[in-house]
Amino acid sequence: MLQFDLLTTDPASHARRGRLTLRHGQVQTPIFMPVGTHGSVKGVLPRSLHEMGAQIILGNTFHLWLRPGLAVLQGFGGLHGFEKWNKPILTDSGGFQVWSLGALRTITEEGVHFASPVNGDKLFLSPEVSMQIQTTLDSDIVMQLDECTPYETRGQRTTERAACQSMQMSLRWAKRSQDEFQRLNNPNALFGIVQGGMYENLRAESLAALAAMDLPGYAIGGVSVGEPKDEMLRIMAHTPHRLPAHKPRYLMGVGTPEDLVEGVAQGVDMFDCVMPTRNARNGTLFTRFGDLKIRNARHKTDPQPLDGSCTCYTCAGPSGVAWDQGGRDGFSRAYLHHLERCGEMLGPMLSTVHNLHYYLNLMREIRQALDAGEFTQLRARLKADRARGV
Numbered sequence: 001m002l003q004f005d006l007l008t009t010d011p012a013s014h015a016r017r018g019r020l021t022l023r024h025g026q027v028q029t030p031i032f033m034p035v036g037t038h039g040s041v042k043g044v045l046p047r048s049l050h051e052m053g054a055q056i057i058l059g060n061t062f063h064l065w066l067r068p069g070l071a072v073l074q075g076f077g078g079l080h081g082f083e084k085w086n087k088p089i090l091t092d093s094g095g096f097q098v099w100s101l102g103a104l105r106t107i108t109e110e111g112v113h114f115a116s117p118v119n120g121d122k123l124f125l126s127p128e129v130s131m132q133i134q135t136t137l138d139s140d141i142v143m144q145l146d147e148c149t150p151y152e153t154r155g156q157r158t159t160e161r162a163a164c165q166s167m168q169m170s171l172r173w174a175k176r177s178q179d180e181f182q183r184l185n186n187p188n189a190l191f192g193i194v195q196g197g198m199y200e201n202l203r204a205e206s207l208a209a210l211a212a213m214d215l216p217g218y219a220i221g222g223v224s225v226g227e228p229k230d231e232m233l234r235i236m237a238h239t240p241h242r243l244p245a246h247k248p249r250y251l252m253g254v255g256t257p258e259d260l261v262e263g264v265a266q267g268v269d270m271f272d273c274v275m276p277t278r279n280a281r282n283g284t285l286f287t288r289f290g291d292l293k294i295r296n297a298r299h300k301t302d303p304q305p306l307d308g309s310c311t312c313y314t315c316a317g318p319s320g321v322a323w324d325q326g327g328r329d330g331f332s333r334a335y336l337h338h339l340e341r342c343g344e345m346l347g348p349m350l351s352t353v354h355n356l357h358y359y360l361n362l363m364r365e366i367r368q369a370l371d372a373g374e375f376t377q378l379r380a381r382l383k384a385d386r387a388r389g390v
């Protein structure tokens, strides 16, 4: 079940404001979706996710299938009951993780045979098995099983012929996913995934075939897989706005704050990326004026918060009043630098709250600008601010 209401479209770009209604609630778009691969967004309490305005989070079929396993998840009625998240969840099909297993797997038309990296068990993942797992997880948005076409194969750029064969198998797997999804009477929403490598003609073929399947939503896969930035931007400029306008569009695995703004301008509604959470754990923080490395000695005595305009708990404390507005309840860069240097758990926790809040707040600002017809101005201001440097 999914309803997508298109609220406004920007006259000067492909940007649009929308609202997704799913079984576990509504999601305002454009939206960023925090990644919770193993059933938790690393280092963040669910209550903090609610406080910072997270509307939907991700889970991962592959990892959850291996651990804790379907029997455990079944006992809790699925992932919502297990991880105590009562808003929407999107789960990936598991294909991307199996691909990253490299030598440990054999791909056939039927599906993928591989050895569990957890305990060595011989496992088999097919479109049908992926649908069965995601039905047990009871996620609001289910991704088809696809093959994420690699950007390179043995150091050589993937050829058009190889990308075509891979894309066509993903189309056959989309059909098998849809048939199984319907056979299981899954009440949620199945998304197709556009492949085609870095070849616009193949992307067009993939999206036309998927559009004809009349799926509730569509993702653009096969990007953010190590390709040069200009290649990703080329696909981002080609594919999203060619997808059905009245269906949600999800760009998988993207990206930096600049990529999100550019993606919205190209017509993307939904994003996921491990960057805010993963970078937080290695001390790279996003701020309005650029990225900041908290381990750098220059922060040793700095009383300012990470970002003077930020109202997150890390920058503005319990009062939520930003430093620039006179708030002095936030944690200083000196303190965060100290925690990082000592390897204190609280360091990555506070950094993750800030980075996720930064991404979610960026999308909130974009939605507000689209509502006010000021997206072009916001896009220009964000670009200039981020280039200023911290």
Ligand SMILES: CNc1nc2cc3c(=O)[nH]c(N)nc3c(CC[C@H]3O[C@@H](OC)[C@H](OC)[C@@H]3OC)c2[nH]1
Binding pocket: 035, 036, 037, 058, 059, 060, 091, 092, 093, 094, 095, 096, 097, 143, 146, 147, 148, 149, 193, 220, 221, 222, 223, 224, 225, 252, 253, 254, 272, 274
């Ligand atoms: C980082 N760049 C990136 N390019 C991607 C391309 C694809 C793709 O073509 N097909 C599929 N099915 N998934 C993709 C994914 C998602 C990875 C999942 O893995 C987890 O993030 C790492 C997360 O699981 C909670 C996410 O679920 C949506 C990509 N991620």
